[in-house]
Amino acid sequence: MVFPHPLAAGKEGLLAIGGDLSSTRLLMAYHFGIFPWYQEGEDILWWSPDPRCVLYPKDLIIHKSMRSVLRKKPYQVTFNREFAQVIKHCKETTRAGQHGTWITSYMVDAYIKLHHLGYAHSVEVWSGKDLVGGLYGILLGNMFFGESMFSLLPNTSKYGFIHFVQQLENKGCWLIDCQQDTPHLRSLGASLISREQFQQVLRKNLLVLLED
Template sequence: MPLFRLSKKLDFPPAWLARSDGLLCIGGDLSTKRLLLAYENGIFPWFSQDEPILWWSPDPRLVLFPQDINISKSLKKKIKKNLFNIRVDSAFEQTITACAKPRKHEPEGTWLIDEMIDAYIKLHTLGYAHSVETFREDKLVGGLYGVCLGGSFFGESMFSFESDASKIALVALATHLKKFCFDLIDCQVTTSHLLRMGATEISRNSFLGIINKSVKREDIKNIWSPGACLTVL
């Protein structure tokens, strides 16, 4: 498939035209309208410093159906110790900034450059992007963030400063979304870590079919009350 180049016009080529590696198009901008249009159509941005904006729609797609979250015995034991407090949208900027810090396997940094951070902070301000944060004694030790549209949560990144802190945030998110009958959590690309947590690969066509209806669902009010605490089990 050819690689498409975006113009100033607010549109995307169909996601099914993506290359075999999932790359669909290049260019455009990170405006709120373009980002929301991308998610509605199963597309997300992913690029590094000094690269143009790259837009992806991989096949297969990794998703987590909230009811399928898998909690290992060891993680259950840790959760039951009540060492952590899980909150919603109480530290979004801290969370996304922490997600951008270099990892052991990414010594040069991550794809979350300043341009991306600013774009998602704006989405958060407008009520589209949300974070789930893991605290230990009021210290942020883990969490995740993503974009919520209708009945779908499009996960973007997660981090841990303490063992299992991001896993517990994911469990809390899945438990929370299950209560409100969400259709899925988009995990984008496959990792062994997320597979162990209950995520599964589905075809791009199946994914697009689900979100086509899901993003049109009426948003549930008060599901993201800033500072609200989430139960994990």
């Protein structure tokens, strides 16, 4: 399966149907700003939305109430300690307005493989020995493609996200792809750019990796 050009995606962002979730195909998709999103039992749907929700780490907003939580340090944050547990929690989390989950069992296995290859990364938030929040995504070059997050206690995914954004900024990562626009992400400083603008960012920062 060869992907159509991302700018050819329809108004809703759907670009292609079918294929598989092999590591090679997934990495190729992310290099072109394409990601899979479908329901269990459906053909794989590949998306390139317009506009695109992104967060520049320098634009991260930490509200006063969250600053108070951060100062108290009620949780511990780790990176890449329990990737499989994080993605499985994300799969099992019930979300308002959604019936079922878009993270299929096939996707769980595929992203665990990407983790073993060093591309998929997780953030874990702990209360003592209990995993209470986290998130995961794909890191390519100086861009992070966020996939999903979960909270078992109030604000724990936000707690981990803030720590991770600060970590990414310190390491030179300058753009986080949030994929879909949500009020939660906007409250953290995310903004919208056009599909064409996003493709320009990818050409400058990621497509050179394919050529090397």
